Amino acid sequence: MRFRLRETTLQPPANLTPSTGGIVVRFAGDSGDGIQLSGMRLTMAAALGGKGVSTLPDFPAEIRAPAGTTYGVSAFQLRVGEGEVLTPGDTPDVLVAFNPASLKTNISDLDRNGLLVVDSGTFTARSLKKAGYDDNPLEADSLNGVRTLTPDITRHTIDAVKEFDLGQKGSLRCRNMWAVGLTLWLLDRDTSEAEHWIRNRFGDTPVGNANLAALKAGHAYGETTELPGLDLLQTREAPHDWAPGEYRTITGAEALAFGLAAAAERTGLDIVFCAYPITPASTLLHQLSAMRRRNVLTFQAEDEIGAACAAIGASYGGALGVTSSSGPGISLKAEALGLAVAVELPLVVVNSQRAGPSTGMPTKTEQADLLQALYGRHGEAPLVVLAPRSPSDCYTTAIEAAGIAIRHMTPVMILSDAFIASTSEPWRLPEPVISGSEAVEFRTDPEGFEPFARDPDTLARAWVKPGTPGLEHRIGGLEKSAGSGGISYDPDNHQIMNDARIAKVAQVACALPPAAAEGPEDASLCVVTWGSTFGVAREALAHCRATGTVAAHIHLRHLHPLPANLGDLLASYRRILVPEVNSGQLVRVLRDRFLVDAESLPKVTGKPFRVDELIGAIEARAKTVS
Amino acid sequence: MNAPVRVARDYESGQEVRWCPGCGDYAILRAVQKTLAELDADPSNTVFVSGIGCAARLPYYLATYGFHTIHGRAPAIATGLKLANPELDVWLVTGDGDGLSIGAGHLLHLLRRNLNCQLLLFNNEAYGLTKGQYSPTSRIGTVTPSSPAGSVGDPVSACRFALGSGARFVARGIDTRIAELQATLSAAHAFPGTAFVEILQNCIVYNDGVFADFTERSVAAERQIHVVHGEPLRFGPDLNRGLILDRDAFALRAVSVGADGVPEQEVLVHDQTNRALATLLATMEGPDLPLAVGVLFAEEGPVFEVAVRDQVEERGHLPLSDLLRRTSTWKVSP
Structure with missing residues (x-):
């Protein structure tokens, strides 16, 4: 096989200027309060202003938890700084709490010198009770002297959008934009990006105009009331020189999807992505299912095993099979991965790790599947394991995984996790992908063909597409004769084949950059x-x-x-x-x-x-x- | 110009066949090879995918592409294969344990999706390769090493499972009736969608004679009915028996036809597009009713891999560079 990787294109940037300061802001409110959306507006405003940014969404596990309850609280944290912001921050400097429940679940995280912003309009007897407060914490002096702003965001928003006749419910939906406006002012950012986004999303409609009005009112509130605490919000970091180029923000799930699509383009193969819904891996299934690419197919299988097997079937057919899941699903795929090892077909397996064992905490992150990835199959069944280090690194990792899988005819597992999948950061858009730059050449020559003969460099067997005249052969999970591929129970042959499969995966290291x-x-x-x-x-x-x-x-x-x-x-x-x-x-x-x-x-x-x-x-x- | 016509021998892989001497699988293998020859199937475009079990060894003996996979998962592997290349002519080979026990979940979804392939389920009512345990199709009371006091629990009916799963082509064949089996396999091949064929197969070692009630030469004519679309449902040595609908019992009844029995015109005519009739036919088991053999049901519908490919085409194709920019971007100048 003449397929070769251009390793140099696959390295993440070596030199970083990690930000060690910056501001951490957390929005927290009901699932229905538009928290995630507000967070993304702040993120974009900061990024467009040349700041580094890292975000961490935190959804409740319940899809539609009852409003006002502590277990229905949704949060979005972002950290803004100069240089590469590599984490979303330990403790918020600013906490914006949309209701008592979100105050209750988040206040203990707030930095002691931080700033608390609450919508005092929501601190009614009823919602306090729902959140489990006996007394109003804003009056009871239970906030330990944290600097607190208590604008009645509810009232201010209703006033600001009155002229658009959205009714009580519709008006309150604009509350998040009022808070975005205020926070942008606190962060010394203007509202232009958010305005642009609202215009794009809602157009010149009453809803759009109301959101704009709320946004501006929130910003103006900050300005006219000359809020305290601005000294807190100085980043005290030297401005960072970003590498020239075009940027966007990206999550790990998005970057994996783009990386797989790029791999399809480079190799000239179709990607057949097979998955069964599971948190937090499903996001990747969604991304790829929505992707308007002719060479990216998705298949929602009947179960995890079916997904792994369909991906293997796709690779057998000459596409690149990819399967994706989280821990419990990866456990179910284990036997199929052994088959992929035995029949030596390319396969990419994405594990978005989550807290285990068993169902564990599906929305929480963990790195506890490493030993499973390395050893979690019966028999001697080595495969290649890669792990991206950040959301944007998922792009190159996906391309690299696909390349190794094809070059060495082996399964490759990508160990992502719940954190990487959902956190976002700025990403300099990659060089344009060149179609066919790593084009795969399938074996078509019947002369001297043996299904399990090996390439001397990669130790890989040839990849043959069914449909190729003259190369008809049988493969399977039974041990095969080295070379011919016929069924073999010969003891010496089994040793040879085990050694070969192990050596083939070990051989991947030869093309890797040295650890530094x-x-x-x-x-x-x-x-x-x-x-x-x-x-x-x-x-x-x-x-x-x-x-x-x-x-x-x-x-x-x-x-x-x-x-x-x-x-x-x-x-x-x-x-x-x-x-x-x-x-x-x-x-x-x-x-x-x-x-x-x-x-x-x-x-x-x-x-x-x-x-x-x-x-x-x-x-x-x-x-x-x- | 016609290509040279292939014969059954052209589909032999040359691998030594390792089933027990006298196994029904030999006859089925022969029927498959003869059917492929009759279809003049291109070996390079033909793929046999199997799971695990005695039946699953079949691909090794055919000079086509073959993939002997893992227990119960052939339907899932075949689905990925057809998504990658819908042009391939794909046959699946499974057994009663592989298809109806460990792999029943995949089989159900293959059938309801209607992937274009042929699925041959060798039913011998036993686990052969693991040395004779009872299977999901074993009749109650089957004595085996894992059921010394006889198996308990009703068996599953393969054809009714298929019909209940939404299969659009359901047929039954017998390893001792090779000519009819070949015709059924040809019909299965011609069907655009998943063609499910149950083949009753005698396991000479662990379950010998389990189908003798139906298959013994002396009783075959009385105990089998070979159904043909559009033809009256008649059987018996002189076709002197027929099936009528007992409207009170909502069931089929076997009756004598002609002078001593019911008039000919009262005998049901086989309509393979009628799922309800097919279900009644699939349900027939002795001793009062014959075993239905042949194409019980066939009704075309959307084919899975075609529908998936059509959607992908409709979805359109954007340059990657555009997709990356479907969100706000910003530029940093040098």
């Missing part, structure tokens, strides 16, 4: 991360360096096979710390593979690490090694 440490060369402590822990670790290390703590950082994108130089690189540090959102999985792999005394920093709360948690852990260990 970021940070001071004299560091004795090295932090090793994978997947979505990248951002928080990089930001924590930037803090540490600013305060004189010396530590290096190795981030692993390729988890199987590992980069060839990793053992030597790790051996150059006296102390290795491995923070993971699991009970210590990569750390076991590193200890097992390299006999290094790597230390685990585990966390399984369903939430990503906080920056301050990592700073503390790094500082404590850096002292003991220096």
Whole structure:
């Protein structure tokens, strides 16, 4: 097979300027309050102003929880700063609470020096009771002296939109835009992006005009009342020079979808994406189902096993089969993945990890499926495992996964997670994809054809499409004779085939860039991360360096096979710390593979690490090694 | 100019056939090879996909493309295959355990989706490859290593399962009636959509003679009815028996036809587009009713992979660079 990857195009940017400051804003309210939408307007306004931004939506698990209840609270957090904002922030500096329930569930997170904005108009006896408050917290002095603004957003909004005759319910729907207007003023941003968006979305309609009016009224409220606390909102960071180019914001699910579509274009193959609905992986199914691309097909299968098998069938037919799920679904696919390993067909498997075991916490994030990805199949069944480090990195990871799957005729698993799938960040649009730039050549020559003969470089067998004259052959899950592919129970042959399948996957490492440490060369402590822990670790290390703590950082994108130089690189540090959102999985792999005394920093709360948690852990260990 | 006509032998893969001597699978394999020859099927465009079990070994013995997959999952694999390449001529091979137990969920969805393929379900009312346990089609009381006191629980009827799942082509064949089976396979092949064919197959080792009540030469004519669309539902050595509708019982009844029995015109005429009739035919089991063989039901409908491809075409095709910009973007100048 002449298919070759251009590895250089697939690396995420090496140099980052992590923002260590900035402002964290959280909107919280009822599911129906338009919280997510408001958050995106603030995000876009900040991004258009040249700021870095990272967002974290937080939906309730219930689809339509009763209004006003604590379990129906929806939140959206964003952090705005200069440079690469790698995390959505530990604690909000500004909390905008739309009702008592959202105040109750979010107030404990607010920074002690932060600013609380509440819609006092919603603090009625009834809604206080619904939220479980005995007394009105705004009057009872139970907010521990947090600086609080209590505009009656409900009343102000109704007044602002009165002329559009939307009725009580319609008027209240504009409340979120009033709050966006106020927050934009607090952030020293104008309302032009939000205005543009409202115009595009609603046109010149009463609803559109009412939303515009609410937005402007909220902004004007900030200006005319000369709100306190602006000093708090100075970012105190030097403006960042962004690389020239065109930008947009992107979530991990969006970037995976675009990456898969780009892979289809580059390889000239159809993508057949097969999935069964599951949180939080379904977003990818939706993205691809809506994508207007002739070479992207989606198939909602009858179950997880059916999805994996249909993807294998698609690859057998000469398309690139992709299947996607979250932990429980990946467990169900395990037998099928073994088949893909045995018949040596390309397959991309996306696991948007969530908190387990079993149903666990479907909307919460975790990195606890690494060992499953590496070892979770019967028999010796190696496959390639990659993990994106950020939403935008999902784009390149998808392209790389597809390339490896095709080049080595192997399943490749992408370990994304609930956090990466839903968080968003600015993304410089990639170079245009060139159609057929990595075109796949299927085997068509019957001369000397053997289904399980191997390419000397990649150790891959040839990919043959059924329909090709003269190459009719049979494949299956039974052990095959090396070369001919006939059924074989020969002991020596089984050893040879197992060795070959393992060597083929190991061979992938030859084309990988070497692992590299970021940070001071004299560091004795090295932090090793994978997947979505990248951002928080990089930001924590930037803090540490600013305060004189010396530590290096190795981030692993390729988890199987590992980069060839990793053992030597790790051996150059006296102390290795491995923070993971699991009970210590990569750390076991590193200890097992390299006999290094790597230390685990585990966390399984369903939430990503906080920056301050990592700073503390790094500082404590850096002292003991220096 | 006509291509040289292929013969059954051209579809033999050369792999040594490893079923037990005397197994009904040999006859079915032969019928498949002869049918392929009769259709002059292009081996390079033909794919046999199977699950696990004795039946699932069939693809190894055919000189076409073949994929021996995992237990129960052939329908899902075939669905992906046809989505990738709708032009392929795809046959599925399954058994009573593979198709109606571990893979019943996939089979149901294959049938309701109406993927264009042929599905052959070898029913021997036993698990053969795992050494003789009772299967979902075993009759109550079947004594096996896993049911020494006899199996409990009603068996599933393969054809009724198919009809209930919304299959648009349902047929039955017998491993001892190869000529009829070939005709049924040809009809299945001609059908645009999922063609479900149950084949009663004798397992000589674990369930020998389980269908003897219907298949023994001495009783075959009395106990089998070979249904043909548009023809009266008659059977018996001299076609002296027929099926009528017992309106009170809402069921079929076997009667003598002619001088001693009911008039000829009262005998039901087979209408393969009538799902209710097909269900009644599929339900017939001894001793008072014959076993229905042949095409019980066939009614064309939308084909899954065609509908999916049509939607993709309709959805249109935008350049990737446009798709990336279907949201607000901003530019940073050098």
